[in-house]
Amino acid sequence: MSGLLRIRWAIAPAIAPRPLINCNRCGGIRSYRCSEKFRVNANGKRIDAWLIYRCTGCDNSWNFTILERCNRRDIEPKLLAALESNDPALARRHAFDATALRSRIGRIEEFPDVAVRKELLGGGPDCATALWVELRLDAATSLRLDRLLAGELGISRSRLQAWDDRRLLVVEPDGARALRRPARDGMAIRIDLGGEADREAVVSAACG
Ligand SMILES: [Zn+2]
Known part of the structure; x- marks a missing residue:
């Protein structure tokens, strides 16, 4: 797509x-x-x-x-x-x-601090209307997924929740309530940014 x-x-x-x-x-x-x-x-x-x-x-x-x-x-x-x-x-x-x-x-x-290294796998940042973020963890963390995403994308947790409610944000394989649980190895998050005015800023933050 x-x-x-x-x-x-x-x-x-x-x-x-x-x-x-x-x-x-x-x-x-x-x-x-x-x-x-x-x-x-x-x-x-x-x-x-x-x-x-x-x-x-x-x-x-x-x-x-x-x-x-x-x-x-x-x-x-x-x-x-x-x-x-x-x-x-x-x-x-x-x-x-x-x-x-x-x-x-x-x-x-427990300490939620993490270091995040971002790598582009495919697609062009300039014309992106949706994000697919794969998580790889080399050890377990207590950091909640919504806190990780909010920090790394530069947006509020309430906005993430609103996206989740409208199914603009989907977490695999955990689905519902995954945002409030710790981030885990193998998770993938899809976010539809088609209707977001600050799409470029979010994409740029996601890419690091
Ligand atoms: Zn002692």
């Missing part, structure tokens, strides 16, 4: 969630920051692995269990090598897994 501008936003969450832990050294609840380092312990055939967190007040450590008494034979050699070499991508994947962290420790602090 002519007039459709396709863009990919590569989104990198900036700060990993921090567990809130009763620090026995500080003597109170403190947030613990991910060190991005693993500790691997091999006891015979049994392997334990943890991601290490450090108290933001006193540097005390806390271990987030990644593998618990796993048989060496059941672990992919590539995974073990990644753990032993503190592979940054693996550390990032675990560090941003807020669900796993919350289920382990109860209370966590």
Whole structure:
């Protein structure tokens, strides 16, 4: 379809969630920051692995269990090598897994900050009447989709909501209420800008 501008936003969450832990050294609840380092312990055939967190007040450590008494034979050699070499991508994947962290420790602090890199996939910005934005996330974020779109497109969240109500904005694959949920890898947002007077400004913001 002519007039459709396709863009990919590569989104990198900036700060990993921090567990809130009763620090026995500080003597109170403190947030613990991910060190991005693993500790691997091999006891015979049994392997334990943890991601290490450090108290933001006193540097005390806390271990987030990644593998618990796993048989060496059941672990992919590539995974073990990644753990032993503190592979940054693996550390990032675990560090941003807020669900796993919350289920382990109860209370966590989350940060919605992200860095967005925009790449044009197809179509001409000059004659665009509709946008197709694909989201790629390298880790999970708590940032809501409407906050992401409003910030990156330079428009208000109420305007996004109005577009959503009039079906000028469609989110795939989540559909209804996706705007109020966290942005996720693989989402695509289609926005019909045909009737918008400030179309050029929105398109220009979308392209970066
Ligand atoms: Zn402490």
